[in-house]
Amino acid sequence: MSKDAALAETQSLLAALQSLDLSDNTQRVALLRQTNRIRAALETPLELASRWMETVAAAGALQLLIRIGVFDRLPADGTPISAAELAQQAGVDASVVTRCMRILVAQGLVEEMKGDVYKRNGLSDFFKSDKLGAMMCTGFMFARIWAMFPDYVKTHTPEDLWDVTKSPFVWTIGQEGKSFYEVLDTCLDPVQRSLFDLTMTNVEGMYPTRDMFPFREMKGQVELEPERPFVVDVGGGRGQVLKVIREEAGEIKGGRYILQDLPIVIESLKGEDLGEGIEVIAYDFFAEQPVKNAHIYFFRMILHGFNDAMSVQILKNTVSAMGPDSRLIVCEKLVPDMVPVGGSTELYWLDMLMMSVGGKERTVADFQRVFDHAGLELVGVYRSKTSQAAMLEGRLKRVA
Numbered sequence: 001m002s003k004d005a006a007l008a009e010t011q012s013l014l015a016a017l018q019s020l021d022l023s024d025n026t027q028r029v030a031l032l033r034q035t036n037r038i039r040a041a042l043e044t045p046l047e048l049a050s051r052w053m054e055t056v057a058a059a060g061a062l063q064l065l066i067r068i069g070v071f072d073r074l075p076a077d078g079t080p081i082s083a084a085e086l087a088q089q090a091g092v093d094a095s096v097v098t099r100c101m102r103i104l105v106a107q108g109l110v111e112e113m114k115g116d117v118y119k120r121n122g123l124s125d126f127f128k129s130d131k132l133g134a135m136m137c138t139g140f141m142f143a144r145i146w147a148m149f150p151d152y153v154k155t156h157t158p159e160d161l162w163d164v165t166k167s168p169f170v171w172t173i174g175q176e177g178k179s180f181y182e183v184l185d186t187c188l189d190p191v192q193r194s195l196f197d198l199t200m201t202n203v204e205g206m207y208p209t210r211d212m213f214p215f216r217e218m219k220g221q222v223e224l225e226p227e228r229p230f231v232v233d234v235g236g237g238r239g240q241v242l243k244v245i246r247e248e249a250g251e252i253k254g255g256r257y258i259l260q261d262l263p264i265v266i267e268s269l270k271g272e273d274l275g276e277g278i279e280v281i282a283y284d285f286f287a288e289q290p291v292k293n294a295h296i297y298f299f300r301m302i303l304h305g306f307n308d309a310m311s312v313q314i315l316k317n318t319v320s321a322m323g324p325d326s327r328l329i330v331c332e333k334l335v336p337d338m339v340p341v342g343g344s345t346e347l348y349w350l351d352m353l354m355m356s357v358g359g360k361e362r363t364v365a366d367f368q369r370v371f372d373h374a375g376l377e378l379v380g381v382y383r384s385k386t387s388q389a390a391m392l393e394g395r396l397k398r399v400a
């Protein structure tokens with residue numbers, strides 16, 4: 001603990017706050033980091049440990065209330081509702097609601113009007129089950145896996161960690177022999193898959209698509225060759241990224257956008273309005289890419305779920321469909337060479353999720369090797385200014 005360090009940080013924070021432009025995300029995030037440093041200067045190790053436990057418990061409380069429908073039943077118009085009423089509707093003991101609510105009230109997520117009577121507040125809405133609540137439930141699915149890590153490493157070889165059919169996730173669920181997605185789609189409560197897909201539609205802030213690759217600059221080329229698809233989003237989920245890319249690219253006459261994912265995801269899109277210009281194709285990226293000679297093949301948050309050999313295979317299946325000037329773009333977060341103290345930690349907890357399923361987050365050098373083995377040359381790295389995400393552009397290797 002150091003009062004001087006806290007004072008110095010606070011003074012510089014005050015000065016920075018005076019000139020803060022709230023619409024400037026980089027500035028705002030830098031200030032948040034500064035408040036962390038002030039806290040770090042004042043917090044005891046026991047308080048730090050307790051805060052971590054609190055975070056885990058809050059996530060557990062929220063996922064429980066969401067999964068039994070309690071959190072979403074807080075009346076939308078702000079009418080207060082009692083723990084007893086919520087518990088009765090959910091068919092659980094009232095203490096389940098009061099005990100979980102305490103930690104969420106303390107975190108400011110719900111308002112307590114009087115003892116055990118609650119009201120939704122502005123923050124509650126962001127954490128409903130179709131918004132960030134989906135992410136908490138998906139993330140918490142992994143808490144069970146992390147709790148079993150010590151037993152996993154005791155019972156498995158170091159190589160097993162890289163085998164998606166022997167990963168900590170599938171082992172803990174009792175489904176060795178299947179991959180994470182096979183378990184998600186065939187062994188778990190189907191609600192987990194829809195929460196997973198919803199999570200992906202809500203991570204744009206953490207995983208931005210904007211302001212990296214200059215999609216807009218391709219207008220001329222795409223309009224000259226309208227028969228060629230513009231962007232094929234491989235493993236694109238519910239089209240969340242493709243919609244943003246279409247906005248980023250602006251008006252392009254004849255620009256075709258193709259969304260590919262597993263049949264279970266594509267079928268769940270029936271009737272959903274993806275907007276003009278987006279075609280959908282059920283496709284398994286372990287098979288040959290059926291769409292040939294597109295301008296761009298795009299993969300966001302795909303390779304981090306797989307080991308190097310599988311990532312090379314996934315890319316090779318599309319490399320064989322690329323034309324001489326097709327681009328293959330991978331969008332992932334980049335592991336830095338050294339971990340900055342007090343910096344963003346999203347990447348590292350995501351990597352813990354990936355460790356659970358046999359994948360990993362990568363450095364630029366790691367991606368360069370994967371590209372190389374897949375027959376691609378890494379020709380550009382477009383980094384986000386507001387996060388650790390980047391778009392890596394690959395082109396077919398030129399034959400000498």
Ligand SMILES: C[S@@+](CC[C@H](N)C(=O)[O-])C[C@H]1O[C@@H](n2cnc3c(N)ncnc32)[C@H](O)[C@@H]1O
Pocket residue numbers: 181200201234235236237238240241260261262265283284285286299300301302
């Ligand atoms: C982590 S999510 C990323 C979704 C989207 N690209 C995004 O960034 O929001 C991975 C996606 O890959 C899809 N996927 C997993 N295995 C696949 C396979 N073998 N073939 C095609 N898509 C697959 C999943 O269904 C899921 O939508």
